[in-house]
Amino acid sequence: MNDNKLINLVNISKSFGDTMVLDELNLYIRENEFLTLLGPSGCGKTTTLRIIGGFEIPDKGQVIFEGMNITKLPPNERHLNTVFQKYALFNHMTIAENIAFGLKIKKKSKAYIKDKITYALKLVNLDGYENRMPDSLSGGQQQRIAIARAIVNEPKVLLLDEPLGALDLKLRQDMQYELIRLKNELGITFIYVTHDQEEALTMSDTIVVMNQGYIQQIGTPEDIYNEPKNAFVADFIGDSNIISSTMVEDKLVNILGVNFPCVDVGFGKNKPVDVVIRPEDIDLVRPEEGILAGRVTSLLFKGVHYEMEVMAGGREWLVHSTDLCAVGSEVGIKVNPYDIQIMHKPESEDEQAVELEV
Amino acid sequence: MRIKNISSTRAVKVPASDTGLQISKTNKVKWLSYPYILWMAGFIIIPLFMIIFYGLSNDEGRFTLENISLILNPVHKKALFLALELSLTSTLICLILAYPLALILSKFKMKSNSFIVLIIILPMWMNFLLRTIAWQNILERTGIINTFLQFFHLPTLNIINTPSAIVLGMVYNFLPFMVLPIYNVLIKIDKDIINAARDLGANSRQTFGKIILPLSLPGVISGITMVFVPSLTTFVISTILGGSKIVLIGNVIEQQFRLGNWNTGSGLSLVLMIFILLSMAILSKYDKESEGNNIW
CATH class of the missing domain: 1.10.3720.10 (MetI-like)
Structure with a gap:
């Protein structure tokens, strides 16, 4: 990956009727990057993708592709291809005709097209399917054909709009590996839209968390998970305990009346902050050893770990642990300083409102 | 092997009860179609056969291709x-x-x-x-x-x-x-x-x-x-x-x-x-x- 900006979205705004979908969005996508737009439905992620693909024209702002302004270029003149959510295969054509569609329009030679079809089908592990009809294939197979149909055109960027949304869990996991492999073999840029945080964390180089038309945070999966910038990101990515607290001084935060040592600095003295503690980062110890003492109120077996709720300091704490603590038992809560993530409180009322709705 | 057998008999049984349910459902639906079947027989099928009969016979009811x-x-x-x-x-x-x-x-x-x-x-x-x-x-x-x-x-x-x-x-x-x-x-x-x-x-x-x-x-x-x-x-x-x-x-x-x-x-x-x-x-x-x- 290099720092070359392949696509640059500058001050993009878009509304449908009275609904503002994107507001002054700025985002750049680097060459050979797997970038995921992640957020709940209605956050503007699909609209962003459709603006890049050329299916929507923004009300304001520019789409720059390799230094050229392509904001108003129709989709057929852009050097990128899209994989649609519901596959959008041409049901009146065979698999081979589907894959050949873009190449025939570009008037490639028959031999070239034939080679490309064989190559693409091999790439998506569906060799020998040339003469089948799309509706005789399973959902996962159809989605792979849709990918094959897109990549034979050798796009610089592949746009994927929740391509795994319609598949079942097992298939979705298999396809995640498949997509990572494809991305590495093709060496092109993927822009991926999903509301599934697990998908985003597994596949992406960069995750863009969006909500209500605004970008909440951009970062690597590790950044987003370990150091969420605000309560929305913390809440949307994985389970978390978000606690309104006070930053006493550098490296010391007061949570529910108890001082916890932490590693964050620069928030000032006695400033209100939000604290995120991931449930797997909480250690349950004997009551006298913990910083806070409490009682286990519920216990669920989740397969890999137990999910427990602990009443301590006047609130419920979500705890994930491989060690079992029976309901009703007295426990102490202990958190390592580097597992406490401190976030600024939202400043404006607007930001506040955004979070309340979540 | 034993477990396999059990699961396979189960797998057979479940669809059997399923189809039973379907049959009783389609029976009910069939009832609803009877008025239309009667209508079709009385006003479409029978007249059609009458036209074929008249078309292929003469005044005395004997077969002929003359009309055609x-x-x-x-x-x-x-x-x-x-x-x-x-x-x-x-x-x-x-x-x-x-x-x-x-x-x-x-x-x-x-x-x-x-x-x-x-x-x-x-x-x-x-x-x-x-x-x-x-x-x-x-x-x-x-x-x-x-x-x-x-x-x-x-x-x-x-x-x-x-x-x-x-x-x-x-x-x-x-x-x-x-x-x-x-x-x-x-x-x-x-x-x-x-x-x-x-x-x-x-x-x-x-x-x-x-x-x-x-x-x-x-x-x-x-x-x-x-x-x-x-x-x-x-x-x-x-x-x-x-x-x-x-x-x-x-x-x-x-x-x-x-x-x-x-x-x-x-x-x-x-x-x-x-x-x-x-x-x-x-x-x-x-x-x-x-x-x-x-x-x-």
């Missing part, structure tokens, strides 16, 4: 060919008018769908005869159009009692039957399929030719059937707008029945039926060839 061979009578032959010509013309005109209309209508937002369907079927709220008679008045030598033209000292039109008037009547009356099925197919085409074609480099003309048109063919074909068949068999439109000079095969058959020649009328009807079946066979064959498999 009456189509070779020059007057009948001429009426049949004229009917074919006019109905094909009106079907073609309907198609040319309806396809762009359906295409434009299908691009409106979903909200106004029922309104669009309403506009299309609105003319059908008025009686078919009344509408045709209205056209007679409009087209007459002293009708509205000619009065208007005379007022401006323009040459008058003599459309009434010509084949053109009949084609006009057919197009006017049957156009909705062409628009609706095409419109219905067009609105069902997923927007993303069109987007996908554009995404793969097709301009709007290529997208229409390679995607929209082939996907809408089933609608076109049912539209053609729904216009061609009533046009071919009509005798009302030709009587009202064609006067007594223009005789279509429908008029011939009607006359035969009026005169009490049930055998001749039935025989000629059978010939007409053969033409209709033939046209439907050609259409469905074309449908299958172009589609590969059925969308509907």
Whole structure:
């Protein structure tokens, strides 16, 4: 990956009727990057993708592709291809005709097209399917054909709009590996839209968390998970305990009346902050050893770990642990300083409102 | 191995109870279809067999092909060919008018769908005869159009009692039957399929030719059937707008029945039926060839 900006979205705004979908969005996508737009439905992620693909024209702002302004270029003149959510295969054509569609329009030679079809089908592990009809294939197979149909055109960027949304869990996991492999073999840029945080964390180089038309945070999966910038990101990515607290001084935060040592600095003295503690980062110890003492109120077996709720300091704490603590038992809560993530409180009322709705 | 056996017997049992449920459900549904089956038997199947019987027998009820061979009578032959010509013309005109209309209508937002369907079927709220008679008045030598033209000292039109008037009547009356099925197919085409074609480099003309048109063919074909068949068999439109000079095969058959020649009328009807079946066979064959498999 290099720092070359392949696509640059500058001050993009878009509304449908009275609904503002994107507001002054700025985002750049680097060459050979797997970038995921992640957020709940209605956050503007699909609209962003459709603006890049050329299916929507923004009300304001520019789409720059390799230094050229392509904001108003129709989709057929852009050097990128899209994989649609519901596959959008041409049901009146065979698999081979589907894959050949873009190449025939570009008037490639028959031999070239034939080679490309064989190559693409091999790439998506569906060799020998040339003469089948799309509706005789399973959902996962159809989605792979849709990918094959897109990549034979050798796009610089592949746009994927929740391509795994319609598949079942097992298939979705298999396809995640498949997509990572494809991305590495093709060496092109993927822009991926999903509301599934697990998908985003597994596949992406960069995750863009969006909500209500605004970008909440951009970062690597590790950044987003370990150091969420605000309560929305913390809440949307994985389970978390978000606690309104006070930053006493550098490296010391007061949570529910108890001082916890932490590693964050620069928030000032006695400033209100939000604290995120991931449930797997909480250690349950004997009551006298913990910083806070409490009682286990519920216990669920989740397969890999137990999910427990602990009443301590006047609130419920979500705890994930491989060690079992029976309901009703007295426990102490202990958190390592580097597992406490401190976030600024939202400043404006607007930001506040955004979070309340979540 | 044991576990496998158990699970396999389970797997067999479950669907068995499932199908049992389905049978009882379909039985209930079957009951509901009995009135229609009775209706169909009484008013479609039996009359059809009566026409076949009359068509293939003479006054004394003996088998003969004479009624059918009456189509070779020059007057009948001429009426049949004229009917074919006019109905094909009106079907073609309907198609040319309806396809762009359906295409434009299908691009409106979903909200106004029922309104669009309403506009299309609105003319059908008025009686078919009344509408045709209205056209007679409009087209007459002293009708509205000619009065208007005379007022401006323009040459008058003599459309009434010509084949053109009949084609006009057919197009006017049957156009909705062409628009609706095409419109219905067009609105069902997923927007993303069109987007996908554009995404793969097709301009709007290529997208229409390679995607929209082939996907809408089933609608076109049912539209053609729904216009061609009533046009071919009509005798009302030709009587009202064609006067007594223009005789279509429908008029011939009607006359035969009026005169009490049930055998001749039935025989000629059978010939007409053969033409209709033939046209439907050609259409469905074309449908299958172009589609590969059925969308509907």
